[in-house]
Amino acid sequence: MTAPGVLHTRACQLFGVRYPVVQTGMGYVSDAGLTAATAEAGGLGILSAALLSHDELAVAIKAVRARTDRPFGVNIRADQPDVERRIDLLGTTGVKVVSFALAPREDLIARCKDAGLVVVASVGARRHAEKVAAWGADAVIVQGGEGGGHTGGVPTSLLLPQVVDAVDIPVIGAGGFFDGRGLVAALAYGAAGIAMGTRFLLTTDSPVAPAVKQVYLAKTVTDTVLTTEVDGVPQRVLRTGTVDELLRTTGPRRLLRAARNAMAFQRLSGTPWPDLVREGLTMRKAHGLTWSQVVMAANAPMLYRSALLEGRADVGVMATGQVVGLIDDLPSCAELIERIMAEASCVLGRLVGS
Known part of the structure; x- marks a missing residue:
């Protein structure tokens, strides 16, 4: 379909893609398989590199390239100590979008x-x-408050037209999108496409454990x-037993949990402690976090990994947009994007009376 x-x-x-649909970069979710599947389906797949080392990122890019020759993107963090080196890697490996x-x-x-x-x-x-446009x-x-993970409080329906009116570069709407009706609505606001996280997480191409998808x-x-209780910065997650426990946990117990998770993540990732400390200092400065919140930020990688990859929904944390309540199936990326584009075409036809 064109x-x-x-x-x-x-x-x-x-972006050099067929369809104005972006799969966002989600830690532990947007791996080489999901990114390549989205790209092959005509959308923009974005590989998540926030939790990968430089060498792991190089391997992941090669893995995407082995699966597709279509354009894709890589999501990186501006506060990583080796961010310049990562940018250079993307530029030399033919990545289209950062x-x-x-x-x-x-x-x-x-x-x-x-x-x-x-x-x-x-x-x-x-x-x-x-x-950033300047x-x-x-x-x-542009992600509205309905979106999953780190998000703000202004809904997409208000934030999207506000940004469209303020800048002259393409604006992609995120937060609350899952079908062709949403794509048409975003275009009506002046956006150039939609970005989705939760909807792509719930596909057969997603690496998330099957039990967690259910x-x-x-x-x-x-x-x-x-809540701010996961890592000190507001983010939208599923309300689960783990989240309820975090909300109830007192300051000292919360910090002890975060410290244990920090040590576990350091062992798992192999990230040198000086690099972790530098990242913490950067986060503190960029977001105005207290030292307690910086320590809490160590919660996120391990809590997400427990749920998404290990299938431990009982002990992990699962980021999600509110749109999760409108999703009831697990299509492939190809099926999902074809469905969105077909529905969008039907909606446009109905609106113009054809």
Whole structure:
């Protein structure tokens, strides 16, 4: 299927893809398999590199390349100690797009552009979009409060048109999207496409444990909570026993749990302690976190890994958007994107009376 007329947007042209659908970079979820499957289906797959070492990232890029010759992106963190080296790696391995979960510095955007990369920044406020656009970003992903993981409090229906009116680069809407109706709605607001996390997590191409996918499918739109108790920064997750326990845990016990998780993550990842400390200092400065919140940030990698990869929904944490309550199946990425585009075409046809 080829995207007709209005459905072939500026985002399609910028990314070199058939359809204006982006699969977001999700830690432990957006692996080489999911990224390649999205790319092969005509969307923009984004490989998550936030929890990968430089060498692991190089291997993952090769794995995507072995599965598809279509454009894809890589999501990196602007606060990683070796971020410049990672950018250089992307530029020399033929990656099309670099996306940043946190707004990158102006010098990092310039380095990406020099490497021939299309730069996409994820933002949660108009002022952030204006800043990165002025610094040279090629597009922004705008996530409303319905979205999963780290998110803000302004709903997509208000934030998206606000950002569209503020910048002249392609704007991708995120938070609450899962079907063709949502794509048409985003285009009506002036967006150039949609980005989805939870919807791609719940596909057969996703590496998430099957039992955990069933937990997601059983949830409603009211079964999520926006909390700072996981890592000190507001994020939307499924309300589970683990999350309820975090909400009840007192300060000293919470910090002890975080310290144990920090040591476990250091052993698992092999990240040198000085690098972890530098990342913590950067997070503290960038987000105005207290030292307690910095220590709490060690919770996230291990809690997510326990649930998503090990299938321990009883002891892990699962990021999700509120849209989880509207999802009831596990299609492949190809089936999902074809369905979205077919539905969007039908909706447009109905609106114009054809």
